[in-house]
Amino acid sequence: MTDEIDLPLAGVRVVEIGQLIAIPGAGQQLSDLGAEVIKLEPPGGEPARQIDADYARGIFYGYNRGKRSICLDLKDSADLQRARDLIASSDILLHNLRPGTLDRLGFSSAELQRLRPEIIAVSVSGYGAEGPSATRAGLDIAAQAESGLMSVTGEADGPPQRVGAPVIDHATSYVVAQAALAALLRRERTG
Template sequence: MPDSEYAPDDLPLSGITVVDFGQYIAAPGAAQTLADLGADVLKIEGPGGDQARGIGVYGEAIMRAYNRRKKSIVLDLKAEDDLRHARALIARADVVIHNLRPGVMEKLGLSADDIRELNPTVILAAVSGFGTDGPSRRRPGLDIAAQAETGMMSVTGEADGDPQRVGFPLVDHATSYVVTQAVLAALFRRERTGLGDDIDVSLLDVAIDLQCANWGEYSITGVAPHRRGNGQPTAAPAADIFPTADGSIVISAYTEQRFAQLCDLAGRPDLPKDPRFVDNPSRVAHRGELLAVLAPFFAGLDTEAALAALTSVGIVAGAVRTYDQVQSAPDVIASGIFATGSTGDGHTYSIPGLPYRSRSTPRTADAGWVPELGEHSHEIVAHYRLGEHSLT
């Protein structure tokens, strides 16, 4: 593989080349993480670009969130010359990632077997909505369909309300992490064996896996989990919300020790002996009454004072914050998780970077750039010696 020209040579994936055929979030997100780790990521876009480029504010947000540090080249894969260039890039890549609809890559002559013939040691990661074996293998799939069909929406929302989606594309984002994990494992295996790998990841599988705790509960009780609003279904107070003088706070104090400490703090040491609250099953059965009894204590405190009081006795609690409050929170500022990205038109924006730090991947204030459509076509052609490029 060619030496890296684009990334610092001391990052973990320096010298690794990734060809990214991804659209929207799941595949592009994985490729971006590999870019943050030092890989050269070549984003292959059709003449209209990643489909996210054409859907307004949300699409622009996706481009900013999942396409930093990449090089964009426009290739019309239905044109013979451009398809040949795509094949040439694949032949020199370490990793190929795509989430095109099932059958699309095959129609282009870029099936797993075709890619393996071009590059026997490549790591090929393919993302689908519903997997490659079941009756829905040809269905298009997005985050919301995976949330719906895996029970996630059935357990989200108020007990007497409609099923609700999670408030952000959780499954797509988590899938990008799963793809990254699988690619890194395959690269490590290749170092030992010299062999490439084919990776299949589906939104369906990831969405099911994200609910492991619920599946564990279901295996014990035989009762399908259902919507309950806030609060853990088998423990109280746990994940329960209390309004404060200036906001809200969520707490978990469901062990007998923590519950007694909470009651002492609230000036109600009698509550642990109340038959309604004597143990977790009783507190769950009388959750509404319990919250009503404790509510006046929290209503008389501002959020930070309530947090301090609970923390002083070791009770887990969190302030319910809005996005603007999150960015100004001292812990968030100290973590350095937000960095500054930039766009081709010169705009800068705040965006989360890698959610961990290490000596080999220290956090940086520069989140990288989001490429304009085809911004690096000439550069990639020259660097990879593709010859005459139609620059569609």
């Protein structure tokens, strides 16, 4: 058994503000590598906690094991300050809030740099930060449909079907973890 101190990300702190798969999956990968991952959840918890289905519970527990979870209402000034303090003491911030939400909460890029100049911030959205679809939820099934993936799944003469697993969300979690690790390596090498 490898001691926690031997894991490559021992001593790295990650704040995660994310739900469902893409960001929690990335946070889980960093946790598995030894990072301390602190998951900030809204009052009532992440939405996956509310879904009464074994599949949703499996996703929630599978992607959030070993993390520290803190319930904060980011619209409350005291809780917002707790979030600021956590971010100021962290190496990486992962989030999948809709574009502009982090800014409205007072965590613009400039403010993140002020809180912790060397912080690595990774944001995921389904449709980018600008444009007509920017505020749409980035759901795996929509990405499968709009990318054409569903058109090659299912029966040849049948209607399009989604891939059984949320493959785009899963793949996104790996890309997010790789981006965070690459930025962490660059920061270590260059400051």
